[in-house]
Amino acid sequence: MLLARVAEQLYWAARYVERAEMTARVVSEHTHLLVDLPTTVPLTWEPLLDVPGARGFVPATTEREVVAYLLADADNPSSVLSSVVTARSNLRSAREMLSREAWEAVNNLYLYVTSHHSEGVDRWSRGRFLDRVIAETQRLDGILATTMSRDATYQFLRLGRSIERADMTGRVLDARAVPLLADLAPGAKHTEVQWAALLRSLSALQAYYQRKLAPMSGPAAVRLVLHDPDFPGSIEHCLGEMATTLTELPNADASLTATEHARRSLTRMFGFSDALHDGLLGLRHDLAAVHDQIHATYFPPVPLPDPVMPSVATRAD
Amino acid sequence: MTIADDRVRGRERTRSRERPAPTAATADSRPLWDELLDADGQPRPAAGALVEHIRGLGLSELQARQDAADLDILGMGITFTVYSDGRGIDRAWPFDVIPRVIDAAEWRTIEQGLTQRLTALNRFIDDVYNDQEVVRDGVLPAEVLAGSANFRPACRGAHPAYGVWAHICGSDLVRDADGTVYVLEDNLRVPSGVSYLLENRLVSKRAFADLFAHQSIQPVDDYPDELLSLLASLAPDVDEPTIAVLTPGLHNSAYFEHSFLAQRMGVPLVEGRDLFVGPDDHLYARTIGGPRRVDVLYRRVDDLYLDPEAFEPTSLLGVPGLLRAWRAGHVAIANAPGSGVADDKVLYAWVPDLIRYYLGEEPLLPNVPTLRCCYEDERRQVLADLGDFVVKPADESGGYGLLIGNQATSEQLAEAAAAIEADPRRWVAQPILSLSTVPTLCDGKIEQRHVDLRPFVLTGQRNYVTRGGLTRVALRAGSLVVNSSQGGGSKDTWVVEDSSHPATAASATAAASAAGR
Numbered sequence: 001m002l003l004a005r006v007a008e009q010l011y012w013a014a015r016y017v018e019r020a021e022m023t024a025r026v027v028s029e030h031t032h033l034l035v036d037l038p039t040t041v042p043l044t045w046e047p048l049l050d051v052p053g054a055r056g057f058v059p060a061t062t063e064r065e066v067v068a069y070l071l072a073d074a075d076n077p078s079s080v081l082s083s084v085v086t087a088r089s090n091l092r093s094a095r096e097m098l099s100r101e102a103w104e105a106v107n108n109l110y111l112y113v114t115s116h117h118s119e120g121v122d123r124w125s126r127g128r129f130l131d132r133v134i135a136e137t138q139r140l141d142g143i144l145a146t147t148m149s150r151d152a153t154y155q156f157l158r159l160g161r162s163i164e165r166a167d168m169t170g171r172v173l174d175a176r177a178v179p180l181l182a183d184l185a186p187g188a189k190h191t192e193v194q195w196a197a198l199l200r201s202l203s204a205l206q207a208y209y210q211r212k213l214a215p216m217s218g219p220a221a222v223r224l225v226l227h228d229p230d231f232p233g234s235i236e237h238c239l240g241e242m243a244t245t246l247t248e249l250p251n252a253d254a255s256l257t258a259t260e261h262a263r264r265s266l267t268r269m270f271g272f273s274d275a276l277h278d279g280l281l282g283l284r285h286d287l288a289a290v291h292d293q294i295h296a297t298y299f300p301p302v303p304l305p306d307p308v309m310p311s312v313a314t315r316a317d
Numbered sequence: 318m319t320i321a322d323d324r325v326r327g328r329e330r331t332r333s334r335e336r337p338a339p340t341a342a343t344a345d346s347r348p349l350w351d352e353l354l355d356a357d358g359q360p361r362p363a364a365g366a367l368v369e370h371i372r373g374l375g376l377s378e379l380q381a382r383q384d385a386a387d388l389d390i391l392g393m394g395i396t397f398t399v400y401s402d403g404r405g406i407d408r409a410w411p412f413d414v415i416p417r418v419i420d421a422a423e424w425r426t427i428e429q430g431l432t433q434r435l436t437a438l439n440r441f442i443d444d445v446y447n448d449q450e451v452v453r454d455g456v457l458p459a460e461v462l463a464g465s466a467n468f469r470p471a472c473r474g475a476h477p478a479y480g481v482w483a484h485i486c487g488s489d490l491v492r493d494a495d496g497t498v499y500v501l502e503d504n505l506r507v508p509s510g511v512s513y514l515l516e517n518r519l520v521s522k523r524a525f526a527d528l529f530a531h532q533s534i535q536p537v538d539d540y541p542d543e544l545l546s547l548l549a550s551l552a553p554d555v556d557e558p559t560i561a562v563l564t565p566g567l568h569n570s571a572y573f574e575h576s577f578l579a580q581r582m583g584v585p586l587v588e589g590r591d592l593f594v595g596p597d598d599h600l601y602a603r604t605i606g607g608p609r610r611v612d613v614l615y616r617r618v619d620d621l622y623l624d625p626e627a628f629e630p631t632s633l634l635g636v637p638g639l640l641r642a643w644r645a646g647h648v649a650i651a652n653a654p655g656s657g658v659a660d661d662k663v664l665y666a667w668v669p670d671l672i673r674y675y676l677g678e679e680p681l682l683p684n685v686p687t688l689r690c691c692y693e694d695e696r697r698q699v700l701a702d703l704g705d706f707v708v709k710p711a712d713e714s715g716g717y718g719l720l721i722g723n724q725a726t727s728e729q730l731a732e733a734a735a736a737i738e739a740d741p742r743r744w745v746a747q748p749i750l751s752l753s754t755v756p757t758l759c760d761g762k763i764e765q766r767h768v769d770l771r772p773f774v775l776t777g778q779r780n781y782v783t784r785g786g787l788t789r790v791a792l793r794a795g796s797l798v799v800n801s802s803q804g805g806g807s808k809d810t811w812v813v814e815d816s817s818h819p820a821t822a823a824s825a826t827a828a829a830s831a832a833g834r
Contacts, residue, residue, distance in 0.1 A: 003591050093576075300603070
């Protein structure tokens with residue numbers, strides 16, 4: 001028996017853990033890029049604010065400001081700090097459903113991030129902080145995969161993780177790939193280095209090499225991340241995972257239909273600049289529709305406001 | 318550095334500097350009873366191995382194990398919630414690494430005494446909600462019952478399974494300077510602390526792994542299994558009953574425990590808003606697959622907030638109609654609503670009489686002599702020597718509202734006297750017991766600190782008593798208040814077979830050599 005309220009907390013916790021990990025990866029890769037690129041190529045940090053949809057809404061332009069906003073800002077509900085705090089507070093009220101090791105992993109992630117987040121802002125200590133955040137979230141993923149029964153509790157965690165990964169991947173592509181594709185003189189800006197960095201930030205670089213797609217090509221990279229069914233970070237794979245998860249849950253028909261709709265739109269998405277941007281916007285709306293359907297089916301309003309859920313349920317789109 | 322040396326120095330220090338007010342120990346000038354060491358500073362038989370081990374470790378190694386235990390507690394997320402400025406704050410559970418040791422032979426007597434007590438208390442609760450023979454036979458004055466804040470008229474005529482109402486009880490035991498163990502109070506509503514008892518063992522097993530390997534320390538972790546089978550035995554006649562733990566929510570001070578027990582029993586943790594009572598008077602949970610019936614509720618919400626239809630109408634924590642579903646026999650509730658009538662601090666004074674009345678036996682565990690301020694002669698006695706008593710409100714728990722006469726200022730004493738005169742039924746008074754001590758690591762030194770003990774008793778078709786209990790320790794020098802909400806800490810409690818007993822020593826040696834040591 002899984003309570004509707006607890007299912008919602010599990011779902012959101014998984015989304016926030018995934019959001020923390022992907023945000024950490026994006027910042028980590030952008031910091032590496034700074035080192036890799038010659039100083040003649042100006043590297044701006046503002047585009048990263050497009051990932052949470054915050055560009056133009058927050059007064060951050062410099063590296064320090066943007067990184068502080070993405071990693072350590074308690075007022076940004078999607079910062080690594082806020083995501084981890086929210087995930088832990090949601091899981092705290094669903095703790096009885098988790099394996100003991102899983103709870104301890106979440107708790108350790110929380111203790112680390114809340115006491116070390118300022119280290120993520122300074123460039124010299126940032127790498128160590130981000131590596132640790134990524135390692136701890138992956139550890140949690142592994143613990144969940146190896147200690148949790150495949151019951152509804154696990155399915156809601158998996159559902160939250162897949163939908164968040166699909167959403168974040170779309171956002172990263174929109175923020176980084178769309179401008180790169182639009183660039184008319186690629187060589188001058190060392191775009192191949194930038195594509196490699198983008199793929200690395202999505203843990204997709206190795207998959208790209210293995211598919212013998214080298215040398216680096218923007219459209220091929222985008223195709224991999226959008227469509228490759230075997231690469232676990234691709235949007236196609238995430239949507240497939242959502243569908244298989246939903247089939248394990250009761251009353252899933254409407255949510256499955258919404259997921260299938262998102263998949264059909266995805267197959268029509270192509271790797272050219274304008275079309276990609278429009279396609280990714282469409283994906284974002286499709287995922288929001290799946291989310292709304294999941295919400296309507298499984299998390300009907302309870303008689304009282306929930307003191308635990310963060311006030312920001314979805315990001316400003 | 319030995320425990321014995323520190324004990325002497327610790328007492329000197331607490332007496333001369335850190336205790337401006339007179340304390341229990343100085344008040345009656347008897348030496349304190351220490352749980353590990355006898356009056357000559359020699360280890361008590363059951364504590365021999367532990368004391369020797371700690372002496373072997375030395376103070377810095379002991380401190381290192383304390384630090385490791387503190388880190389374990391933080392990492393495991395063992396917390397409790399305190400209220401400050403209207404907010405609940407999550408704090409790491411305070412734990413002292415030096416355990417308290419109880420001789421297994423003594424424990425068997427305590428266990429029998431607790432079983433006897435809970436059997437009588439349950440007979441009493443069933444009686445007061447039905448025929449009230451105890452009043453008719455003149456054992457309990459009608460006005461005591463009439464004045465009880467925890468008597469729930471809405472529960473009259475109910476017949477829970479096996480005639481048992483208080484399924485889970487946490488009784489507080491204290492040991493006076495002469496070594497006598499008293500029952501200080503019974504907690505029959507929503508007693509908490511058992512999760513810390515279990516977690517303390519986990520932490521202390523790491524700190525003293527070598528001792529656990531060589532000594533027969535009785536295990537404690539079967540409690541959740543016993544609790545689960547008790548709850549299952551209460552279910553109405555259904556296949557595979559659904560059991561749930563009901564919590565007031567994340568902000569309750571014992572939320573950690575509610576979550577812990579639900580997890581350990583593998584049952585859902587629910588809040589009032591997750592539940593509703595249907596038109597068929599059955600209890601349902603709102604699940605992802607729609608409403609599902611709930612057959613047994615282990616409730617950790619106080620009576621008054623359990624059902625706004627039957628009790629406090631403004632409560633948002635409860636479930637409208639729950640009492641109706643319970644009275645219809647469609648859901649079992651542990652502890653049954655109304656059980657608190659027997660843990661009233663005024664009623665406490667009658668418990669020995671209740672044991673004699675219902676069981677025809679003499680109490681095996683003594684009560685602390687208790688003066689009832691509702692009786693004029695006893696009230697005069699209390700008011701005449703207020704400084705010699707602990708004065709307690711009948712309707713508070715958690716150490717709130719408690720006045721320890723010999724540590725109070727004259728203003729506090731005057732206030733208390735006025736409060737007693739204003740509402741005598743609300744107050745009882747007991748002589749100040751000294752409370753035994755256990756050596757405790759305080760700021761890098763070993764000092765004596767006062768302790769109590771809360772064992773947990775399960776009652777259903779049969780009885781179960783935890784092996785030992787939760788030892789709570791007053792971390793401030795000289796303090797007698799052990800509640801974690803007021804600066805108390807905790808210790809692991811070891812029930813140990815006296816190793817000087819030949820059979821036990823032989824089996825321990827055999828086990829050790831079998832393990833290749």
